């Protein structure tokens with residue numbers, strides 16, 4: 052913090068939700084901004100309760116954090132209102148006036164689309180709505196009366212919060228390799244998922260950012276089509292505990308070992324100041340639940356040090372379990388006082 056951006060360094064599902072939730076608890080941002088859309092599901096587990104958010108920031112976990120949806124984000128009204136209700140956060144949600152709105156016809160169009168089926172799209176209407184936005188025929192949040200109580204200017208809110216020295220978090224979605232520009236086109240999503248693009252969605256300039264936390268999982272997963280270097284057979288992935296199911300679609304995720312070259316490029320393109328690695332407990336069961344460096348098994352520490360050396364960026368946050376607080380936080384040791 053003060054302005055921390057969290058983004059993904061893989062094919063999404065790196066555990067950004069978990070890391071954002073941890074940062075929300077530990078750093079108490081006064082504002083957190085969600086970008087992207089409902090094709091991206093973020094899982095947050097806290098005190099044994101499991102939440103899946105597709106529209107609102109994972110920082111909802113901290114009751115003192117204001118929750119914003121960026122101008123470049125796309126809303127689906129049913130998803131938005133059900134999350135607001137389920138999480139009981141109505142009084143602290145702000146939607147940028149210029150956020151786009153996905154309509155049922157966008158979902159229908161994507162369900163019929165053969166190209167998208169081949170890519171393995173989540174068919175949530177996100178790309179179709181984005182296409183309409185580019186063609187300047189998408190309706191925006193300010194045009195929907197039911198959103199009126201939530202409307203605001205999120206870029207202004209970020210500036211105001213920073214002027215008050217308040218920590219602000221920006222939550223990216225998906226990962227660099229699903230980026231429309233920098234990913235494995237055409238097997239990508241309908242937006243740029245890099246740090247620069249995430250900022251652009253919010254309406255904040257690059258020099259306002261203090262920290263870019265690029266999140267990796269200790270192994271790679273991918274849903275849908277497209278290349279996955281080192282892809283494992285399903286049985287092998289299952290044996291290693293890497294078989295996961297997608298948050299939004301329930302599909303089985305393809306899995307592969309951690310890829311240093313890909314991670315290095317994600318660090319560079321996103322200008323990472325810090326690296327987070329989640330699910331270390333899958334690679335190293337002895338790491339499960341650890342919250343301190345000294346509680347990690349020696350081979351885990353050795354691997355993390357090796358990754359840090361390879362990436363040339365400090366590895367500051369380590370996920371050791373699905374609970375938000377199952378995190379080893381090395382920021383003070385590695386970066387000095389926060």
Ligand code: IMP
Pocket residue numbers: 062063064090091092167170171172173174175177178224225229238239240241274275276
């Ligand atoms: P779409 O963005 O729903 O059209 O999907 C395009 C591709 O991106 C498909 O391979 C999806 O599985 C993938 N994708 C989109 N959002 C996510 C995500 O949040 N996590 C993982 N994969 C995603």
Ligand code: MG
Pocket residue numbers: 063064065091092093094298
């Ligand atoms: Mg996900």
